[in-house]
Amino acid sequence: MSGVLVVMEQRDGNWNRMSFEALTAGQQLAAKLGVECSAIVMGDGVGSLAVEVSSKKLAKIIAIEHTLLKAYTSDAYVAALDQAVKQAAPAYVIFPHTYQVRDFAPALATRFRSVLISDVIAMHDGPVFVRQLLQGKLNADYRHTAAGPCFVSIQAGTFRGDAVEAGTAAVETFAPTLDAAQIRNKPGELFRESAQTVDLSAAPVIVSVGRGIGEQENIPLVEELAKALGAELAASRPICDNGWLPMERQVGSSGQTVSPKLYLAVGISGAIQHLVGMKGSKTVIAINKDENAPIFEVADYGVVGDLFVIVPALTKAVLAARG
Amino acid sequence: MKILVAIKQVPERDAQVHVAADGKWIDESDLNYTINEPDAYALEEALQLKEKNGGEVVVVCAGPERVTSTLREALAKGADRAIHIEADDLGARDTLGVAQILADAMKAESPDLILTGLQSDDLGLGQTGVVMAELLGIPHATIIMHVEATGGGLKVKRELEDGWFQHVEMPLPALLTIQSGGNKLRYATLMGIKKAKTKETKTVQAAAATAPAIALERVYLPEKQKKTEMLTGTPDQVAAKIVEKLKFEVRVI
Ligand SMILES: Cc1cc2nc3c(=O)[nH]c(=O)nc-3n(C[C@H](O)[C@H](O)[C@H](O)COP(=O)(O)OP(=O)(O)OC[C@H]3O[C@@H](n4cnc5c(N)ncnc54)[C@H](O)[C@@H]3O)c2cc1C
Ligand SMILES: Nc1ncnc2c1ncn2[C@@H]1O[C@H](COP(=O)(O)O)[C@@H](O)[C@H]1O
Secondary structure, eight states, rough: OOOEEEEEEEEEEEEOOHHHHHHHHHHHHHHHHHHOEEEEEEEEHHHHHHHTTBBSSOEEEEEEEEEGGGGOOOHHHHHHHHEEEEEEOOOOOEOOOOOOHHHHHHHHHHHHTOOOEEEEEETTTTTTEEEEEEGEEEEEEEEEOSSSOOEEEEEETSGGGGOBBBBOEEEEEEEEOOOOGGOEEEEEEEEOOSSOOOOGGGGSSEEEOOOGGGGGGGEEEEEEEHHTTTTTTEHHHHHHHHHOOOOGGSTTTTOOOOOSSEEESOOOOOOOOHHHHHHOOEEEEEEEEOTTTTGGGTEEEESOHHHHHHHHHHHHHHHHHOO | OOEEEOOEEEEEEEEEOOOOOOTBBBTTTTEEEOOOOOHHHHHHHHHHHHHOOOEEEEEEEEEEEHHHHHHHHHHHTTTTTTEEEEEEEGSOHHOOOOOOHHHHHHTTTTTSSSEEEEETTTTTTHHHHHHHHHHTTTTEEEEEEEEETTEEEEEEEOOOOOEEEEEEEEESSEEEEEETTTOOOOOOOHHHHHHHSSSSSEEEEEOOOOSSEEEEEEEEEOOOSOOOOEESSSSSHHHHHHHHHHHSSSSOO
């Protein structure tokens, strides 16, 4: 048992770009351990995607092909990967931490009596895998201690997708034994909710509010600041979950992705699912009462303080500056 | 429909956390605990399914004595029964270990449907439900926003990335991991709190921990990587400093 195996993700012939971040992670881990790195591409008709990665520095590419892998189901993916991983016998299996991976990788690891080390943000010698606890307030070092392969999923944005090392690799096709009767779920087509009326992605200035606002009655406080700045109002998920602002104003992995000139985060802790939606902002200002809040990790300017005091003062100062 | 809901007790979100002396977990002495937020949505979904289709809602939690307060709150909100899996050593068990004791207790109940939260606020593994489904040999679906009972099965709405969704049909028994925001959460009424006192909480002992497959070795504050310029002073001074930045550096005023 040796080597690193990266499981890449595609849907209808299109890559999930996080696959390349996982590939970089896999290559770096393999280099550190002095072992080979290979990759898996899976689906129905993934030949051209496999050829695309054959220009990367990999020992080989395993193209898992089966008609029952056309639409994603956990049952088919677990069964196919169970067989392919057993045959390849890697020491490490690396995934991008996508919604799809969250859906099947824990079950796959269970088949090997192992446990997925999920949402990893760094790798150190050992190897030790770092993941976040308490929504980013703390980090923790994890180590694999079982006999079988070690399963790891990599958090979005941890490694650079454009840093994959080039090379050449041979493509091997793997035909898993799958039976339609094994697949218990019937997946439907993907869809979006009714058309969005707010497009935050084009907004140059965004004031975004989080749970620190406490109650729905307090929302006007940030609304006034947004108005003074001529900004769009956005929010973290709990604000939209509570119905205090409409869903379409949610920023993050399950909301909109924004890249304004200014993102002013008020009472937002900075969980990764929020950060992925606003990391591309040119300037980030954060107001939070907790000096250790992870949002300060992405902020250019920070204010540690009570938003109920800072925000009204700021609204007044902005209005005065604008005359 | 008999629905089991796995609820976890976690530190309150606003808690100031400190690393424990052994460096392997947080200092629990001054913490207040609450229900893991997605689990509150899982409970709400279960209660609504029961209201629509009839049946029973049983809440299950593994942990030390203190978790019974969270189970009582769930009973006050409308769950019919509670099962407390007594375990003082959850830290010594990995996901597989915790999922195993939950699955053992649940199997004995022969449920039609098991709901979990999609992720815990403290460990953030996002896996316990999926591992339980695998151990129990039942189908699962994750990050679910809406559940509908169809003749003999379920139709669920799965959340995907970037605002996409998908419907999935599946047979029962099944396990779903529930995302926040699908329903409006209810509060416990005075009547509910009173009634909870008459409801049954069964305590079962967790089987002894087996060797874990992964080990948490060290917990620590993340190292700051970015140089954030902190703006300090009275509120008016801070406001003036921000306006200065907005005018001359960010150039949005
Ligand atoms: C699959 C999945 C998808 C998700 N998708 C998204 C998404 O798209 N978008 C998203 O935002 N989240 C998403 N989440 C949720 C995410 O993990 C966090 O739970 C959420 O972002 C937290 O929101 P928050 O920062 O507003 O709340 P909290 O984490 O509760 O933070 C509140 C902050 O306010 C501060 N505060 C409190 N009072 C004050 C005060 N008086 N003055 C100043 N500061 C104060 C606190 O210090 C704290 O930092 C997702 C989670 C999962 C698992
Ligand atoms: N000790 C526990 N007791 C009851 N349910 C739990 C426990 N640990 C995890 N869960 C359930 O599993 C879900 C996912 O947790 P996690 O895998 O830790 O992110 C939670 O939302 C709970 O529903």
